[in-house]
Amino acid sequence: MSFTTLLYHEIRERLSLRPDAPSPIKVKQNYSDLLPSMLFVTLENFEAQMLYLYEQNYHTLTLPEVMAYYYNDAEIPEKSVLITFDDCYQSLWYYAYPVLKKYNFNAVAFVVTGWLNDEPEPFNQDKSICLTTESLKDMGDVFEYANHTHDFHIRLNPTTNKAMVSSDLEFSEDLDRCNANTLITSPQVFAYTFGLYNDANIALLKEKKFKLAFTSANGTNTREMNPLLLKRTVIPYFMDLPTFKTILNA
Template sequence: MLRIPKWLLIGGCSLLAALILFLAVPGGIKMVAAKPESVRLPAVMYHHVLNQSDMLGDYVISPKQLDEDLRYIQERGYTPVSAAELQAYVAGEGELPERPILITFDDGYKSSFVYAYPALKKYGMKGILAVIGIHSEYYSEIDDDNVNYAHATWDELRQMFESGVFEIANHTYDMHEESSPRAGVRRKAGESKADYQKALREDIGTNQQLLEMATGKTPTVFAYPFGFLDEDARAVLDELGFTMTMGVAERVNTVTRGEPESLRELGRYNRPYGVTTQSFFDPIFAEAEREAAAK
């Protein structure tokens, strides 16, 4: 009588058990889904740039400090990216540099044209300029180009956009007020959802039209005034074609391929005067790099 080795019997039973288990599981072998590809994205929020010491503060820095910031960003190996690059990455149509960073300027001051625009060009960098329409409209109609308070004109916005240095974002037409009754794009007390969304649609839509006429391109980026959010605003922003929005929460972002929501309410670090470049950026870069290493 032929004797079958014990090891062969045990091995055969194991293979049979594995086959039964495979057949019993619908779809056979289950693959563990790969973790979505993502990048860590720090974002810096500038406002005004002035060469006047008595006006420097939380939202106004000097041209010298801006130049130091941009040089340090470059030295640390970070590459400023555009909204278009981020949107393409999320859509699965492009790649991002190893260390991306977003550089933004809110409000659309003339100082962005006078100081920020040439500084970014000097370093071969890109930025996003969020424009309050009513102010650019006003200063396009009068002869007042005082850099201390004036806003960029339509012609200046067009020049910055066509250069490829600045993308233009919508910062509302005339809702940049921090106090009540509305406070940014928040809903007024007692205002119905329909009335609220109608007001947003009219204001933000007006700015979309003006910015499109000025630059030839309808903005796809919206910057919330003061970072004030309202859930019922999102449907209007979607309707108007925005695929990227920016707030003011100070955090490093995670932008994920295939997840459009990862471009919503992006956090940004406000850049004040009086803090050295290294003291401002080092904690931000440390957080971005620590989280990137942990992925």
């Protein structure tokens, strides 16, 4: 038995989405970057995708179920999918949460705790603004929260992130800072920032007894895979429903 992990970042209404323009991020940490337009999905497409999962009786996995699958030989339903979001931008609250809650779906959000704002800001569809800790806690009936670093979500070049050039001690301390936030409900689960990692990062996660870690490589996850190198399929803005169905049936 295998399962597919879906990776989302941002959601926008179709008329407000500009596929030719990346979105500047606004976070608490002193860090600037642009979120590529391919990491957005339209609200209309997201609703259609979730409706399809519901109508086809897909089981939305929880992280404890995935850990039991890898470490206790537990079975999962034939139609199983893990829904994940990275970075916790405003659309998580305004768009994703209501749709997921409507279908009683489970989902995971990977949190950069150093990015979370102290106070909520007005919804701005022209920027990717992080939510607050309190806003995320209010969505705890749908979302589990896992480690996406505290302030190591920094890209140095297209193939290198901060964790890859930091010492084991520095990376370890950052992981601990993220997990120290009481928001994090799954402290043994990690997602590599930008999907980038090296052998030293994997070894450190294993040493610190992380149970699951997710890349952004496309594909399905089988029981034989390294649970610290699980695949997640990015759902881009241009993906139509037939392609979405193909991913689930791969």
